[in-house]
Amino acid sequence: MHMRAYLLRKAVGMVVTVLLVSAISFFVLQVVPGDPAQVILGTEASPEALEDLRRQLGLDRPLGPRYWAWLKGLLRGDLGESLRYQRPVLELLGERLPVTLVLTFAAVVLAMTAALPVALLAARHAGTPVDLLVVLVSQLGLALPPFWIGLLLIILFSLKLGWLPPGGYALPGDGTVLSYLVLPALALSIPLAAHLVWILRQSILEVIEREFIRTARAKGLPENLVYYRHALRNALIPAMTVLGIHMGALLGGSIIIEQIFSLPGLGRLILFAVYNRDWPLLQGGVVFMAAAVVLVNFVTDLVYGLLDPRISVSDT
Amino acid sequence: MGRLVRILIVSLAVALLLSGVGWGQGRLVVGVPADVDGLDPHRTVAAATFQVVCNIYDTLVEVTPDGRLVPGLAASWEISPDGLQYTFTLHQGIKVHTGRDLQAADVAASFQRILNPATNHPRAADYRVIEAIETPDAATVIFHLREKNPAFLSNLAMGWAAIVPPEAVAEAKFRPIGTGPFTFLDWVPDSHLVLRRFPDYFRPGEPLLDEVVFRVIPEPSVGIISLKTGAVDVLSWLAPQDVASVKADPRLKVVESPMNGIYLLALNNARPPLDDRRVRQAINLAIDKQAIVDGVHWGQGQVIGSHMPPVSPFYAELTDIYPYDPDKARQLLAEAGCEEGFELTITLPQPYDFHIRNGEIIAQQLERVGIRVRLEVMEWGNWLDRVYFGRDYQAATIGHTGRLDPDPFLNRYTSDSRENYMNYQNPDYDELVKVGAATLDMEERVRIYRRLQEMLAEDAVAVYLMSPNLAVGMRANVSGWQIYPIDILNLRRVYKEE
Numbered sequence: 001m002h003m004r005a006y007l008l009r010k011a012v013g014m015v016v017t018v019l020l021v022s023a024i025s026f027f028v029l030q031v032v033p034g035d036p037a038q039v040i041l042g043t044e045a046s047p048e049a050l051e052d053l054r055r056q057l058g059l060d061r062p063l064g065p066r067y068w069a070w071l072k073g074l075l076r077g078d079l080g081e082s083l084r085y086q087r088p089v090l091e092l093l094g095e096r097l098p099v100t101l102v103l104t105f106a107a108v109v110l111a112m113t114a115a116l117p118v119a120l121l122a123a124r125h126a127g128t129p130v131d132l133l134v135v136l137v138s139q140l141g142l143a144l145p146p147f148w149i150g151l152l153l154i155i156l157f158s159l160k161l162g163w164l165p166p167g168g169y170a171l172p173g174d175g176t177v178l179s180y181l182v183l184p185a186l187a188l189s190i191p192l193a194a195h196l197v198w199i200l201r202q203s204i205l206e207v208i209e210r211e212f213i214r215t216a217r218a219k220g221l222p223e224n225l226v227y228y229r230h231a232l233r234n235a236l237i238p239a240m241t242v243l244g245i246h247m248g249a250l251l252g253g254s255i256i257i258e259q260i261f262s263l264p265g266l267g268r269l270i271l272f273a274v275y276n277r278d279w280p281l282l283q284g285g286v287v288f289m290a291a292a293v294v295l296v297n298f299v300t301d302l303v304y305g306l307l308d309p310r311i312s313v314s315d316t
Numbered sequence: 317m318g319r320l321v322r323i324l325i326v327s328l329a330v331a332l333l334l335s336g337v338g339w340g341q342g343r344l345v346v347g348v349p350a351d352v353d354g355l356d357p358h359r360t361v362a363a364a365t366f367q368v369v370c371n372i373y374d375t376l377v378e379v380t381p382d383g384r385l386v387p388g389l390a391a392s393w394e395i396s397p398d399g400l401q402y403t404f405t406l407h408q409g410i411k412v413h414t415g416r417d418l419q420a421a422d423v424a425a426s427f428q429r430i431l432n433p434a435t436n437h438p439r440a441a442d443y444r445v446i447e448a449i450e451t452p453d454a455a456t457v458i459f460h461l462r463e464k465n466p467a468f469l470s471n472l473a474m475g476w477a478a479i480v481p482p483e484a485v486a487e488a489k490f491r492p493i494g495t496g497p498f499t500f501l502d503w504v505p506d507s508h509l510v511l512r513r514f515p516d517y518f519r520p521g522e523p524l525l526d527e528v529v530f531r532v533i534p535e536p537s538v539g540i541i542s543l544k545t546g547a548v549d550v551l552s553w554l555a556p557q558d559v560a561s562v563k564a565d566p567r568l569k570v571v572e573s574p575m576n577g578i579y580l581l582a583l584n585n586a587r588p589p590l591d592d593r594r595v596r597q598a599i600n601l602a603i604d605k606q607a608i609v610d611g612v613h614w615g616q617g618q619v620i621g622s623h624m625p626p627v628s629p630f631y632a633e634l635t636d637i638y639p640y641d642p643d644k645a646r647q648l649l650a651e652a653g654c655e656e657g658f659e660l661t662i663t664l665p666q667p668y669d670f671h672i673r674n675g676e677i678i679a680q681q682l683e684r685v686g687i688r689v690r691l692e693v694m695e696w697g698n699w700l701d702r703v704y705f706g707r708d709y710q711a712a713t714i715g716h717t718g719r720l721d722p723d724p725f726l727n728r729y730t731s732d733s734r735e736n737y738m739n740y741q742n743p744d745y746d747e748l749v750k751v752g753a754a755t756l757d758m759e760e761r762v763r764i765y766r767r768l769q770e771m772l773a774e775d776a777v778a779v780y781l782m783s784p785n786l787a788v789g790m791r792a793n794v795s796g797w798q799i800y801p802i803d804i805l806n807l808r809r810v811y812k813e814e
Contacts, residue, residue: 034697041438042361043704043735053436084353085505086489095505151537159541166541168531169507171345262533264506272506275667276353277697 010301014294021290022074022283026067029279035059036083036277057083070283079287080280084272089284092269096253099169099181099265103257104250106185108243111193115239118193119200120227126205134197141194150187150260157183167261184261188254192246199242203235210234236307244300248293252285342513342526344794344812346805347533347548351506356488357478358430361438363803366475367552368530370804371511371523373478373494376404376423376457377469379720381573381798383629385469389418389479389495389518390457399464399756406455411516412481413499420451426479427459442471442724464754466761467721474720475804497523497808506532524796524811543568543789549812550794552805554787556614556670562789572787573799574627577717578620579671581662581678581779582703586739587710594652596776600638602645602685603678609782612673617784622769623716623725625783627801630722632766634773645685657686663712664691665699671713674781678713704737715784720801722765723753729772740777 037053038045054060073080079089122134158166167184170177207213208231216226253267266285273282350364357369378388387393390404410418427449430437445465450458461468471477484493492500495518498511511528531548533539536555542548544565554562554570562568581603589595605619618626621634649655660682664675672693679689694702703709719725728735730746745768752764773780786799796810 033701034695035701038700038705039697040361041436043700044361044439044441046441046734049433049436049438049440052433056436086354092505154538154541158545158547162545166545166547167533167535167538168542168547169504171508171510171529171531259534260538262507262531262535262538264504268506268534275696 010298014291014298017294018287018290019071022071022287023067025286026070026283027063029282030063032277034277036279039275039277040084070280074287079284082273082278082281084276084278084281089281092281093266093284093288096264096266096269099258099263100251100253100267102181103185103188103254103263103265104247106181107188107192107250108247110185110189111196112243114189114193115196115200116232119197119204120232122197122201123204123208123231124227131201134201138194138197138201141190142198144191146187146191146254147256147260149190150184150257153183153187154260167263169262169264180261180263184257184263187260188250188257192243195242195246196239200235200239203238204231207231207234233307237304240300240303240307244296248296251292251296252289342524342812343529344525344527344550344807344810345529345531345548346550346552346807347531347539347542348552348805349532349534349536349539351532352503352509352530354489355492355500355503356480357476358435358437358480359489360476367803367805368509369478369492369494370475370496371498371528371807372492372496372500373480374410374496375473375475375477375479377473379470379473379800379802381800383627383720383801385473385720388473389423393469395469399466400461402459402461402468404457404459406457407518408455410495410518411514412483412495413493413514414481414483415516417454418479418481418495419454420457421454422481423457423479424449424451425482427477429480429485430477437476439474439476442467442474443477464756466753466756467723470720474802498528501527508532519808523808525807528807540789543791546791550788550790550797552788554789556612556616556785556787558789559614559616559787562787567792568789569792569794570787570789571797571799572616572785574618574625575717575784575786576625576627576719576801577715578623578625578783579617579674579713579715579781580623581674581781582712582714582738583776583778584707584710584737584739585741585777586707589652589654589658590710592652593775594648595654597638598645598648598652598654598685599682599687600776600779601641601648602687603681603779603781604640605635605779605781606640607681608674608677611677612670613782613784616787617782620780620783622773622780623729623778624722624765624769627783628722628725630762630765630769632769634769637773638776642685649685649687655686657688659688659690661690661692661710663699663703663709664693665703665712665714666693666695668696668715670784671715675713678779704735707737707739717803722761723749726765726768726772727753729768729777738777740772740775742771742775745771 036057037050041049041053070080081087082089082092085092118134122131125131154166157164164179164183168180170180213226213230216230253265253270255267255271258265258267270282270285273285348364352365352368353360353362354365355369357373375388376390377385380386389406389410391407392405394403406420412418427443427446429435430440430443445461445463445468446459447462448460479495480488481493497514497517499514501510501512503509509530513523513526517523533542539551540558543551559570563570583590583596585591609615609617609619619635621637622632624631662675662679664672675691679691682689703712727733727749729740730736730749731741748764748768752761755761755764788797788799790797793813794810795813800806
């Protein structure tokens with residue numbers, strides 16, 4: 001009963017958040033300078049032609065009714081039509097989603113796989129040269145900008161070694177799509193892994209000082225079990241927070257990595273919308289991103305409860 | 317379960333077949349910096365779109381790399397002595413990609429679509445001079461003009477005058493159907509676009525390639541790596557700093573040509589103190605243009621003196637009027653009452669790196685004569701609004717490109733032009749532009765347009781910086797690539813040596 005009430009409350013909260021974001025972005029976008037008709041017709045257009053096009057695009061109507069119409073569309077699952085591509089926004093977002101989803105999950109899996117053992121290693125050897133090295137490398141991973149990591153990876157794996165394509169997406173007959181996603185996923189996962197190592201190492205060191213660990217050790221549990229079963233599980237909670245924040249951001253598309261690796265993801269679609277003043281497309285993108293962040297946060301909350309039974313969903 | 321296994325086996329076999337040898341034969345991969353914004357030549361202003369769609373659609377008239385107008389879909393044409401009637405005879409055996417013959421009526425329909433306000437053709441104004449179109453038989457199209465228009469023929473060679481057959485209209489943005497050397501196969505926005513050889517193309521023996529792939533590579537350094545690793549065969553645009561390294565690589569080569577375009581520092585002639593001609597002249601004298609060509613463009617360009625690129629037959633050589641002379645600049649500023657210098661804001665368009673860097677060098681040079689420069693970087697849509705149409709600026713860096721006739725280049729400076737964003741006002745200039753636009757005699761036109769360039773230079777309307785070079789990088793085995801004075805990537809005669 002508790003759970004159902006909680007879920008209901010959460011769901012309402014999420015819908016309200018997304019609606020608020022949509023309203024704010026809708027009205028803010030209207031005061032951004034630049035005219036979609038101007039961008040479509042270019043510098044040689046006559047004022048009459050511009051006026052005509054604005055009318056055709058519905059840009060001459062007042063803001064309130066326009067937002068209301070957009071909202072009604074949203075309830076029907078219709079995000080309107082892109083001004084520039086002249087195709088449904090939902091379709092355009094849907095086409096870009098696979099690239100972004102695959103990249104996000106690949107980056108998260110890679111980062112977790114690398115971060116867990118490294119953080120454990122560093123924590124168990126705290127204060128030793130091994131620990132110092134891990135701390136140094138993870139600092140470096142955090143400090144390096146992703147576009148630079150991306151370029152280095154391309155230079156190494158494509159130009160020097162010739163193992164992987166230097167970006168782009170598979171053409172018909174090019175073999176596996178996967179080879180095109182390895183480098184960008186790696187580039188995305190490096191800062192994430194560094195951040196996770198940093199947080200995990202810190203929280204393992206904190207947890208290991210707690211009383212229940214002392215109790216576990218006193219019971220005579222083997223040290224490995226103490227670390228894996230007790231310390232790590234508790235240390236994962238702050239790491240989940242970090243992961244949730246990163247994932248929310250990644251799901252909105254990573255403009256820089258998509259740009260470097262020439263990938264058709266959500267990030268570049270949204271950049272296109274900005275440059276072309278394609279308001280419906282941009283609005284759809286913003287709402288999608290808001291929904292993704294809200295949803296990831298919700299899942300993170302649920303995962304907290306799984307990791308630590310003391311955190312009950314109904315408390316939050 | 318058994319069915320699932322079967323499906324798996326079949327799809328594996330298909331995947332193997334598709335990735336098998338033979339697919340890459342006759343396929344050319346061209347790396348381009350920007351994606352098309354659709355494939356309808358009548359509904360876009362995007363250069364990236366015209367570069368590509370010239371391979372799907374044809375125009376009545378075509379332009380050669382050296383700027384001559386030659387037959388396209390029209391095998392020949394006749395212009396009446398009064399310049400009001402143009403009669404085109406279509407080539408024989410032109411096939412539409414659907415397999416049927418192209419008729420004169422299709423050509424007429426295409427121009428009616430251009431002129432129809434509902435199409436929102438961005439350059440429809442270029443064709444408003446057409447009063448009526450007549451098609452006496454299946455191979456003849458007659459255009460009746462309202463008035464003499466020397467630019468008419470060259471306007472027919474522009475990408476936005478492409479002949480779009482009626483059956484293409486409904487889905488022209490995504491499923492183009494033309495008469496060109498290649499048919500449309502697939503477009504994945506922001507990734508790639510694939511064209512296939514059209515076997516019934518009306519020019520026998522062309523095109524030479526079986527398949528063309530345009531791959532969008534927005535990051536220039538990744539473009540170079542893609543070229544070096546062979547992931548692309550051609551890179552349609554080389555950044556100036558990369559030209560030397562591509563030339564030095566024995567596996568690669570560069571095809572280059574001066575571009576039909578110019579870069580300039582636009583000055584708002586209506587804003588004090590820029591409304592004083594002496595101040596504008598001082599700014600011209602204080603800028604070392606060669607330093608910009610060398611410093612920003614790695615020497616890949618040519619200094620100019622007025623609003624016309626040297627590749628144009630109408631170009632007037634005026635680089636001597638304002639040599640780099642900071643002392644004289646200071647003197648002119650003093651004469652104009654600006655001995656203390658003044659503050660100048662230069663608005664730079666984002667994301668055009670080279671225009672931004674042009675502005676940065678100019679700022680340093682102007683500081684030396686006491687002009688204190690504030691640089692303001694502005695996103696393109698905003699820049700258009702504020703500078704180009706709002707005329708709310710002091711100075712701005714920008715470029716102008718791409719026309720064959722001198723009139724569209726120079727008529728922007730007439731007092732009542734909507735595109736006169738520099739606010740130039742000169743009744744003599746306005747008058748001479750009108751004369752030029754009604755003169756058919758080539759020698760007389762050259763004389764008129766050279767005089768117009770002189771007027772702009774004498775009045776120092778802007779600082780005309782340079783005409784850039786265009787460099788295309790490619791694998792050494794690619795042949796037949798040509799650069800045109802309009803922005804197209806024409807692949808009809810391109811081939812790969814095995």
